[in-house]
Amino acid sequence: MNYSESNQPHTVIAVDAMGGDFAPDEIVMGAARVTMETSINTILVGDKAKITPILDKTEHRSNQIEIVHTDQYIVNEDVPKIILSEKPRASMLIAAELCGSGRANGMVSAGNTGAYILSAAKNIPRIEGVRKTAIATVYPTRNEKKRDPFALLLDIGANIHCTAEELVQFAIMGKIYASDVKGVKAPTIALLNIGKESHKGGEILTQTYEILSSLKNLNFAGNIEGNDMLKGLADIVVTEGYVGNIVMKTIEGIAETLSHLGRYAFKRRFVWMLGLMALSSGIKQLKQITDYSEYGGAPLLGFREIVIKAHGRSRAKAIANAIKVAAKTHRDNVCEKMAREIAQYEQQFHGDPVV
């Protein structure tokens, strides 16, 4: 990805300094790195007594970093639903408030996903016309001919089940994110299904297929099956959160499983085990890729400001990339473009833009 250095001086990204397996150290170091490489301003939300010593020993431009103090923060064990009442001053909630009030133009957290979605939903309005927000993630494909060998999958868990219109909106948001942020021209969009034929998968998917086929400014590639998804036959794969979440976690789990299968293989065939052992470093790299450190995390699409969920295991580099992606998304007016295209679609199908 190309992180241009021409960031407008006033792009401000709120960063949850307390969320993630390596918080606050790696989060603060990531923000510090951003100030050295770009003109992006960051607001670190979290425990000032912990953040300051890390900043003190990390190279950074202090005029681009602000600390907003709070001593409450969410841990992975917290049940998302009760967080809002029990931890009203949690760092990710305050980061979301900064976005909602206009002080920040986007936010990044590597913390508890469920709580993060609720924090955003409570404080940041949805894009006009958007029925549901969606989490998108990148995954590696084997289409090495493409400029971008990764593809975008959404939703991976902001919702469980979806209507056809919600899935269509996911396709539109995914298209704009992939073309503007990932730089894929006229990205192809496919619907995850149990067969290629348009009548497959039940009523909702059949209806979604029909609407997507009829949209002129959308490069719809039809249905895609589980195995073809990994071939990179589409730049964007659309599905409901229940399926997307299970598929994404299955892919994440495979690398680990492959290496463990080696032990079983031993009893069966020695050569096989050797092959698995030889791959172990490759598997680690594959895992790093699915950790989306390069792509700066998974965007929560549908809010008026960009909301990026960095992986829980994010290190400084991944956090820095997430902040840069958030800034680029703001600078390129991605959310405004989504609003425009969603309105066009609603007008085409319902006569009036949804307000």
Place this chain on the structure above:
Amino acid sequence: MNYSESNQPHTVIAVDAMGGDFAPDEIVMGAARVTMETSINTILVGDKAKITPILDKTEHRSNQIEIVHTDQYIVNEDVPKIILSEKPRASMLIAAELCGSGRANGMVSAGNTGAYILSAAKNIPRIEGVRKTAIATVYPTRNEKKRDPFALLLDIGANIHCTAEELVQFAIMGKIYASDVKGVKAPTIALLNIGKESHKGGEILTQTYEILSSLKNLNFAGNIEGNDMLKGLADIVVTEGYVGNIVMKTIEGIAETLSHLGRYAFKRRFVWMLGLMALSSGIKQLKQITDYSEYGGAPLLGFREIVIKAHGRSRAKAIANAIKVAAKTHRDNVCEKMAREIAQYEQQFHGDPVV
């Protein structure tokens, strides 16, 4: 698996000789092999002019093989729905008729899955009380401590969406199949979901969770996520066909994807590519395992006679195993056991066994 040689003399398995990528040669050779190794009788359904020359050059016991001739058969390109009217004498339909009429005690086909399900549904009654049939498949896990490092996933595509009661019945049928045919004692059962908590995944899954928890003779292990599925934390994973199909195809597609990623890796890191190259033979073996040649195919559970779908790429060995599994399932009265346990469950929850 232990294929005991004590098959009762009169177990008869109908075999669709014309279905599969290597039909009729490998199918006929598989049936021939069974007659040499067991006392199972097979009925080969298909083109006699093609079957006879293969049998002539293959060692077999002729008193255990019968040919039922037809010159119609299903190809993969056939649309399942119109097959029944256009090809009423197709080999897999006749095989199903043989089961329905009691001449055969089970059937095996490596042909078109959709057509096969319809053929069975048209000719073989469902087990009393069973609401929907389901396709089950085995997949490799990395739990090498278990006697059986494979697990059973169902449904993988006989249905799209399911009610809670249908999912519960899948769990019961899976349990009996895993314990009787695969030989796993008190198999653990899990529900594929987007989180471990009982309230996850929407109304149907919450309800399913509740019922499964309340069943005494069922070893329910709770919800399982995509990544944990591959760890082998459960012997049986239950899900609706839409999700099961996509997950299974994703797993099947991964091995191929990994090897192709190697080329992309080349540009990034040479060592990684070497690891991937070294694994290629291991990947091929992994694919063979997911081809279920060892386990004799994917059973369609819920019919009164056992219906086995062998993989399209099945060779003689896989077909022979599928026939042996079908015979063992019949001999062990697996379908009767399912009927009994389904009736118990229905009585517990509805007061009367469903008829």
